[in-house]
Amino acid sequence: MAVLAPSILSADFARLGEEIRATEAGGAGMIHVDVMDGHFVPNITIGPLVAAAVRRITDLPMDCHLMIADPDRYAAAFVEAGAEMVSVHAEAAVHLHRTVQAVRGMGAKAGVVLNPATPLSALEEILTDVDYVLLMSVNPGFGGQRLIPSVLHKARRLRERIDAADLDVRIEIDGGVTEENLAEVAASGVDMVVAGSAVFGTGDPEAATRRLVERLAQLARREHSC
Secondary structure, eight states: OOEEEEBGGGSOGGGHHHHHHHHHHTTOSOEEEEEEBSSSSSOBOOOHHHHHHHHHHOOSOEEEEEEOSOHHHHHHHHHHTTOSEEEEETTTOTTHHHHHHHHHHTTOEEEEEEOTTSOGGGGTTTGGGOSEEEEESSOTTOSSOOOOTHHHHHHHHHHHHHHHTTOOOEEEEESSOOTTTHHHHHHTTOSEEEESHHHHTSSOHHHHHHHHHHHHHHHHHHHHHO
């Protein structure tokens, strides 16, 4: 089944430890950390110090999504802060292969991110070198946006490409995931599902996480029985 990754972008930072532990109790599989620099995207969020604090709060894998203009400069800092996974945008990394190899060389899993309008062809020369691909299903920069439906077709096409080449590459999707569209998202063939407002915007992140995780398990059982 797909793993649920709550995004702390939508969490209450005054109660961050408590909210992260609530999602862990609800069955989350990892914690997603959205890093924004105010240049690549029109928002500023967190840096390595907060990532290191998250690492102290939970034993769940930490997935750092770098929405920054110079990922070559900062990727290593997030691995050093405790991230098991670091993804960088194909649109931002000038030396993408070098960045990916540097992340992997430090012992973390490396991912490449594609914005909604970036075609899968951008992965042509890097797909065999990454551990996962993160597909943005909203335009990056802010939480609470609505999912762009065409990205689900993009995910299905990427799943077919990965399976046809027999690659050990996972697919992650981020943006606009809700309880209402979760079945459609899961059916697109993704392995990791990021949810922000659907978890932390409910007032009870533990219960919301549990509902989403149980729904993903139910969908996986249904697919397996078909």
